[in-house]
Amino acid sequence: MKRIIMLCLLTCFVFSCGTKKVAVKKKTSNKQRTEQVSIRKLPKETRKVGEEVEEVVNGVAVKIASTEDYIAAFKTVAQEEMRLYGIPASITIAQGILESNSGKGRLSVEANNHFGIKCHDWTGERIFHDDDADQECFRKYNDAKYSYRDHSLFLSQRSRYAALFKLKKEDYKGWAKELRKAGYATDKKYPDKLIDLIERYGLNQFDEEVLGNTYVKFEEPIYSGATYFVEKGDSMYSISKKFNMSIKELQDLNNLKSSSLSIGQELRINRNSEDTIAVVSGTKSPITNTVHIVGKGETLYSISKKYNISINELQQLNGLNDTGLSVGQRLKIKNQ
Structure with a gap:
């Protein structure tokens, strides 16, 4: 009887030790898995409207409390980029205002990054920020002017933005629309937002200052x-x-x-x-439509078809003895 009791006690002891070992192993395994997937979430932007922030611009700490302050701080930087790379200062500043929330966004405050430029092949300091995905890598600068330089290089060194540089530098509306067309932004209203900022704050005056005597007011x-x-x-x-x-x-x-x-x-x-x-x-x-301006490739025949009149009528209305036309020539297409 004693032997049976001893055997039962021994069996219970062995079973209990085995259970503890399994539990310890499971606990250790869970801890390792948690450490591998742990992600530190950074705080979201909590700055209030009108709150003053400090930026480093050309080596000097500048306080910014409004969009006007932002423009005053960065207009000279944008104009210098325009002289070097041909990007209208008005466009650069408007993009900076829009993308950095007038310098109050987290990337601009903590990393002097005003255009949301990601790391890519960057070897310098970096900051991690939730954007299209969690904790993406963005470039960190010790001076905001380097953010503006990278913006210039980004546009000037990529073939998909080549059409921008065929536009007149005073044509800020054309630049705004082409940026969206080239894929810089997915927001359909991105061009309208840039144009609105330029016209509201008169940013095109900075283009005029750079171009000087060569500036030609561009109007639709x-x-x-x-x-x-x-x-x-x-x-x-x-x-x-x-x-x-x-x-x-x-x-x-x-x-x-x-x-x-x-x-x-x-x-x-x-x-x-x-x-x-x-x-x-x-x-x-x-x-x-009482007058038509001849475009490239147009003929009396194509113009007559466009307005549903005969070639003879066109010639009589315009005193033409032959069918020759020149680009830019003005033609009457009906009697006044």
Whole structure:
């Protein structure tokens, strides 16, 4: 009997030791797995509107409390980049304002990175920040001017932005639109945001200062007609802004119940005129359809077909003895 009792006690002891060993192993295994996947989350931006921040610009600590302060701090840097790389200062500053929240964003405050430039092949200091993915690597600079330089290099050394440098430097609207087209930003309103900042704060004056006597004020044509033909990329919003009217006015004038548009669609933009805008080689002319400006490749035949009149009528209206035309030549297409 004693032997049976001893055997039972021994069995219980062995079983209990085995269970503890298993439990310890599981605990150790769980701890290792936790350490491998642990990610430290950084605090999100909590700065208040109007709160003052300090940036290092050209080796000097500059305090920034507003967008105006930001512009004052970086206009000289942007102008220097324009002289060296040909990127309009107005565009550079507007992008800086938009992407750094006027210098108050975490990347600009803690890393002097105003354009969200990621590490890539960067070997210098870095900062980790949640962006498209958690804890992405961004470049960290000891002076914000180097962030502006990397922005210039980013645009000037990549082939997909080559079309930007074919535009006039005073054409900030063209630059804003081409940046979006080239894939710099996915936000469809990115060009409008840049243009709005430039015009609200008069940033194009910095372009004018750099260009000096070579500066030519760049303005879109003022359309005097009553009809607008929808182009690729147009929206009710962009057209209403172009002609200084509300979306509702535009819809009412054209008996539209929705905001959908199609390329080539004709829209009335003036209640009081019968004239329409002539379309010349895919672009709009700033004069009405009583006159046509000859575009590249156009002939009397193609123009006569466009306006549904005969070649003979065109010749008589314009006193032409032959069919020769020159680019830019003005042609009457109907009697006044």
